[in-house]
Amino acid sequence: MNATDPLLTVEDLNVRFPTRQGVIEAVRGTSFSVGRERVGIVGESGSGKSMTGRAILRLVRPPGEVSARRIDFMGEDLLSLSEREMRRIRGHRISMVMQDPKFSLNPVIRVGEQISEAYRLHTRASRRAARQKTLEMLEAVQIRDPERVYQTFPHEVSGGMGQRIMIAMMLIPDPDLLIADEPTSALDVTVQMRVLAILDKLVQERGMGLIFISHDLNLVSSFCDRVIIMYGGRIVETCRAAELDKAEHPYTRGLLAALPRLDQPQARLDVLERDPAWLKEQSVVAHV
Amino acid sequence: MSDAGKGKVPALEISNLNVFFGHGESRFQAVKNVSFVLPEGASFGLVGESGSGKSTVLRAITGLVRDWSGTIKVAGSTLGERRETAFYRQVQMVFQDPYASLHPRHTVDRILSEPLRLHRIGDIDRRVLQALDDVGLPRAFRFRYPHQLSGGQRQRVAVARALMLEPRILLLDEPTSALDVSVQAEILNLLTDLRARRGLTYLMVSHDLAVVAHMCEQIAVMRLGEVVEVMGVEQMRQATPEDAYTQELLRASLGYDRDFFSAHMEE
Numbered sequence: 237m238n239a240t241d242p243l244l245t246v247e248d249l250n251v252r253f254p255t256r257q258g259v260i261e262a263v264r265g266t267s268f269s270v271g272r273e274r275v276g277i278v279g280e281s282g283s284g285k286s287m288t289g290r291a292i293l294r295l296v297r298p299p300g301e302v303s304a305r306r307i308d309f310m311g312e313d314l315l316s317l318s319e320r321e322m323r324r325i326r327g328h329r330i331s332m333v334m335q336d337p338k339f340s341l342n343p344v345i346r347v348g349e350q351i352s353e354a355y356r357l358h359t360r361a362s363r364r365a366a367r368q369k370t371l372e373m374l375e376a377v378q379i380r381d382p383e384r385v386y387q388t389f390p391h392e393v394s395g396g397m398g399q400r401i402m403i404a405m406m407l408i409p410d411p412d413l414l415i416a417d418e419p420t421s422a423l424d425v426t427v428q429m430r431v432l433a434i435l436d437k438l439v440q441e442r443g444m445g446l447i448f449i450s451h452d453l454n455l456v457s458s459f460c461d462r463v464i465i466m467y468g469g470r471i472v473e474t475c476r477a478a479e480l481d482k483a484e485h486p487y488t489r490g491l492l493a494a495l496p497r498l499d500q501p502q503a504r505l506d507v508l509e510r511d512p513a514w515l516k517e518q519s520v521v522a523h524v
Numbered sequence: 525m526s527d528a529g530k531g532k533v534p535a536l537e538i539s540n541l542n543v544f545f546g547h548g549e550s551r552f553q554a555v556k557n558v559s560f561v562l563p564e565g566a567s568f569g570l571v572g573e574s575g576s577g578k579s580t581v582l583r584a585i586t587g588l589v590r591d592w593s594g595t596i597k598v599a600g601s602t603l604g605e606r607r608e609t610a611f612y613r614q615v616q617m618v619f620q621d622p623y624a625s626l627h628p629r630h631t632v633d634r635i636l637s638e639p640l641r642l643h644r645i646g647d648i649d650r651r652v653l654q655a656l657d658d659v660g661l662p663r664a665f666r667f668r669y670p671h672q673l674s675g676g677q678r679q680r681v682a683v684a685r686a687l688m689l690e691p692r693i694l695l696l697d698e699p700t701s702a703l704d705v706s707v708q709a710e711i712l713n714l715l716t717d718l719r720a721r722r723g724l725t726y727l728m729v730s731h732d733l734a735v736v737a738h739m740c741e742q743i744a745v746m747r748l749g750e751v752v753e754v755m756g757v758e759q760m761r762q763a764t765p766e767d768a769y770t771q772e773l774l775r776a777s778l779g780y781d782r783d784f785f786s787a788h789m790e791e
Contacts, residue, residue, distance in 0.1 A: 437786060494705050498733060
């Protein structure tokens, strides 16, 4: 497989929620692919960015419905797999890091044991080997005293430490693709940057693909290689991250203009005028 | 506005403020020796990360914490241990989360008229409608409940409530951090307009340096309960602070910088 070959190809993805008031379309016909690169998905609340991440792993709960022409992950069609086969993919080959470690870790199990368990589940390694691997992984996420942290419970660690632990747990089975949904939004900025540096290093060293879901345009454009901008369940625009300031779609431009900037003072901020026509446009295709 | 009110009595003056939480051995000092002065009409920002004590300063001013020492003066008069009713005609607060700060079972009408009733102010009907106009909400929203409003509309109600008693000083505790970028812009513009129109004095707390730079002329950086640096907005925009922590905070606010942060990965 070439470095430029996509790991994941999604064609015409739709996520719908039937409600008493009618069907809510959370994702409407999006197509994109991800190679061994960092792809950012940005949008405001309700844009469908998180649902996109969940739909890939088939984690959308009923009554939500996911449909697509195909979701191809390294030659396998994820939509046609059984639930049992899907468990082989989840966590093992595609991992997911969520926003708040407090809700992702089991509160009554020591963090070291949770990471070891994740490893043993996918490799059938011995307890001793899993423990060893866990300590190495905690060190890889720059935790200074892995032996001590191994023995702690989730409530005893800070937010930044918790997110390091989550990243260790998600990366220990050595997945090909990591989906990170607002992985640092609950953290302080300086802690956020440290966690991102770790994620950045690990993704590069291991040659993983990364889908980075965030509301923060600034962060995504500085951290990712490529950006996908979503609005109302559709992809309105896609570009190289470094060229986000040259974005053309009025929604993207509006978002950028609404953001106060440290380097450029403005008397008033531009307010985004939403054009109903944006909701009728075709979703832009965002392949590698 | 930076020389607003020079030579007059400052709107707010804090000297050697200390705030403690807990008792006995677990007594913890959340704010240490904080002092600053806000001239009438000024806008002052407090930035820092979680646990830096920035919100606790606001809570001490407004009387929401008991265990504090130091001096707080509002328009020249020193505050006692308890806040008098008249204090709330001068100082009001807007909280971070508009989903939590409005009573879920009170209508907008009741939320806005309650301060007037508590302070025995008449003419409620006209004042409530005027308040809705002032914050740019349709009058038809008067009998809605908070859950029938969006996050931005709720924050407008919270701002309107804070203005019902026509205070001189607004304490703004992360007023837009729970909102989307485009909604944040609307609320920040509203706050800018209201300040210009009414000559209000703002004390704003935020973790977002760009937001504070947009709103304030002077900024104090807090860390672990202490003010580590006070700077003018120009100094902050040019990123020439003296303190090392302030520098890192500014750097982080500009986005991810691979070369800089890969050297700072440790806890």
